[in-house]
Amino acid sequence: MINESPYSYNHIYHVLDAADFPLSFVPQLQRRFDLMPQRSHNRRAKIRVFHQRRRAEISFIITRSDLLAPQKAQVDALMPYLVRVLRDALGPSGKDVRLGNVRCVSAKRGWWTKQVKDEIWDRGGGGWMVGKVNVGKSNLFESVFPKGAQEGSLTASSGSHGKLESTAYRGSADQERWSHGAEERSLLPPSQPLQQFPTMPTVSHLPGTTASPIRVPFGNGNGELIDLPGLSRGSLEDHVLEHHRSDLVMRERVKPEQLVVKPGQSLLISGLVRITPSKSDTTILAYPFVPLASHVTSTDKAIAINTQTQPSGVPTIARPGVGPKMALAGLFRLQWDVTKQRAGPLTSAAAAGLSTKVLPFVVFSTDILIEGCGWVELVAQLYSVRLGRGAAILPRDVKRIHLDFAFKLNDGHFGARKVWRNYLPRLKYHNPAISMSVNRTQNQTGPATLTVFFASPSDLASNTSSPAPSSSTTQDTPTSGHAPFERTVTIEMKHRHESEILSELLNLTKASPVEPSREEEAELEKLAEEERQGGLDRARNAAYTEQKRQEKALLDQARGAVGAS
Numbered sequence: 001m002i003n004e005s006p007y008s009y010n011h012i013y014h015v016l017d018a019a020d021f022p023l024s025f026v027p028q029l030q031r032r033f034d035l036m037p038q039r040s041h042n043r044r045a046k047i048r049v050f051h052q053r054r055r056a057e058i059s060f061i062i063t064r065s066d067l068l069a070p071q072k073a074q075v076d077a078l079m080p081y082l083v084r085v086l087r088d089a090l091g092p093s094g095k096d097v098r099l100g101n102v103r104c105v106s107a108k109r110g111w112w113t114k115q116v117k118d119e120i121w122d123r124g125g126g127g128w129m130v131g132k133v134n135v136g137k138s139n140l141f142e143s144v145f146p147k148g149a150q151e152g153s154l155t156a157s158s159g160s161h162g163k164l165e166s167t168a169y170r171g172s173a174d175q176e177r178w179s180h181g182a183e184e185r186s187l188l189p190p191s192q193p194l195q196q197f198p199t200m201p202t203v204s205h206l207p208g209t210t211a212s213p214i215r216v217p218f219g220n221g222n223g224e225l226i227d228l229p230g231l232s233r234g235s236l237e238d239h240v241l242e243h244h245r246s247d248l249v250m251r252e253r254v255k256p257e258q259l260v261v262k263p264g265q266s267l268l269i270s271g272l273v274r275i276t277p278s279k280s281d282t283t284i285l286a287y288p289f290v291p292l293a294s295h296v297t298s299t300d301k302a303i304a305i306n307t308q309t310q311p312s313g314v315p316t317i318a319r320p321g322v323g324p325k326m327a328l329a330g331l332f333r334l335q336w337d338v339t340k341q342r343a344g345p346l347t348s349a350a351a352a353g354l355s356t357k358v359l360p361f362v363v364f365s366t367d368i369l370i371e372g373c374g375w376v377e378l379v380a381q382l383y384s385v386r387l388g389r390g391a392a393i394l395p396r397d398v399k400r401i402h403l404d405f406a407f408k409l410n411d412g413h414f415g416a417r418k419v420w421r422n423y424l425p426r427l428k429y430h431n432p433a434i435s436m437s438v439n440r441t442q443n444q445t446g447p448a449t450l451t452v453f454f455a456s457p458s459d460l461a462s463n464t465s466s467p468a469p470s471s472s473t474t475q476d477t478p479t480s481g482h483a484p485f486e487r488t489v490t491i492e493m494k495h496r497h498e499s500e501i502l503s504e505l506l507n508l509t510k511a512s513p514v515e516p517s518r519e520e521e522a523e524l525e526k527l528a529e530e531e532r533q534g535g536l537d538r539a540r541n542a543a544y545t546e547q548k549r550q551e552k553a554l555l556d557q558a559r560g561a562v563g564a565s
Contacts, residue, residue, distance in 0.1 A: 401427070
C-alpha cells in the first residue's frame, strides 16, 4: 500500500498500546514496508535509503500512557524502562539501535501530543498510522493532526527534509487516476478535499471501526496523514460473549484491589483467565489492572469454572463451549526485585533507613499481560536468609553465640555491625535451636567480641539450655540464665573485616556451609544480573531527570530574558 503513496517521503507511526505494552508490537514491520533501517550508534552510518523512489522511516508512539501512571512526570520516569522493553521486542536487530524515535503520549490528557503534531507538520509527506485494533490510533489521529494549519506552505518549516517543496508531492496524477478510475484495484482510496478542519476518523471501542484507509491532507497538499485499518490483536474476544466484548478494553486507569492468593487458591478473572501459583507454599498479592471482575477462590473451583466442567453461580463472560479450549498460557517467574519499594518504613530514609541487603526477606514481582485488556501485577515475599554468606549448619556442641560491640561504627566496630546485620540472620535461620544474643553498648572504645559457648557431652544429652535475649543495651553476664558450659572461645572483631570474622567462626565451630542447588545458583546469578541492570536503569533515569531539569532551567531563563527585554 505504501508503494502507491503519492509522496517521496513517508513516515510510519507504529502505534502501541500502553495497556498491554509490548504485546501490540507488530514484528517484521520494517521488512514488510521496506523501511529505512533504524539509526545505529554509529553516527557515520548511512540511513537515507530510497526504495522505488520513496523513502520511509518509522517512529514508535506508545499511546494511552495515562493508563500507566496518573501524572505525566511519573510516565516520563518510565521511559528508560519502556525503551528497554521495546529494544527486547525488536529482537537481535534492536541491540545496536538508538531508539531515539520513541514517544509516550496520551491523547486523553494531552501529554506530548503537541510535540508529535509539530513533527508531523515539519516532516510533511505521507504519515501512516499503523497498529493493531483498539490501540487508540483514531483517537491519536484526531489529537495530532495539524488542524487549522493549512495557510501557507511547508517549505519554510520543512525540518530535515529541505527539498520538501520539489520532491514531497508528485503532482496531480494521484487525483487524476482516481477521477478517471485508472487503478480500480488499488488499496489506497482517494484523499479527502483539503480543509482546515476536516472530518476525523470515527473513535470507537469496537474493533474494525476503521474499515479502510482514511487520508486527510494538510499544508496545501504538501502533507497527508493516513489512518490504516487495525491489524488483528489475537483471538481472546472470540471466546467472549458478544455483549461483553467491549468490556475487554481498558478505557481509563484502573485502581486495583489488593487480592491475597493463599496456598491452594487461584485468581480468576471473569471466568476467562486463571492465575495459579506454581509453588504451594507461597502467598501472593495480586493487583489486577484490568476492566474485568476478579476474585480469589480455591484452585479446584477455579479450574472447574474456567473449563466449564460444572455449573457455578460466579458470573463469567466466556462463551459457552469454550471450556475445553482452555490451556496453559505459560509459566511466569517472579523476576523483579521490588524490596525497596515494598518494604515501607524499613527502607525509608525518614524512618529506619535500612539497606535492602540487610533485610531478612526479599520481595519479587512480575506483570502478566493480557493482550488487549491490561495486566495483573503479582507480588510475593520470599526469605533471602536461606542462601548466601553465613548460611551454615553449626554442630550440636555449639549452644550459644553472643556478640558485644558499640552502637556506632567508628573505632573499629564496623565489621562487628556487618556480621550482626548480614550473617547472623542466616546462621539463626539454619540453626533455630542455638541461642544467639547481641549486646550493644555506648562505649565506643570498648571491645568488639564474638563469644561461642560449647556444651559438654552430658549437656548435649540433657539439652538443658534456655533461650537468651536476642538483643540488649546493658552489659549482662553472657552466661546468665544458661546451663553451665564446658568452654568458651572469644573472637576479636575490632578493626577486622566481616568476611574474616565469619571465616574464623566457621573454622572454629567446624560448621557445614549450605550449598545452593543448580536451580538456586541460576536464580542467584539472574538476581545479580537484574541488580546490575537495575543500577544501569537508575543511572539512566537519573541522567534523564537531570537533563529535563536543565532544559527547564534554560527555558525559564530564556523566558525571563525575553520578558525583561
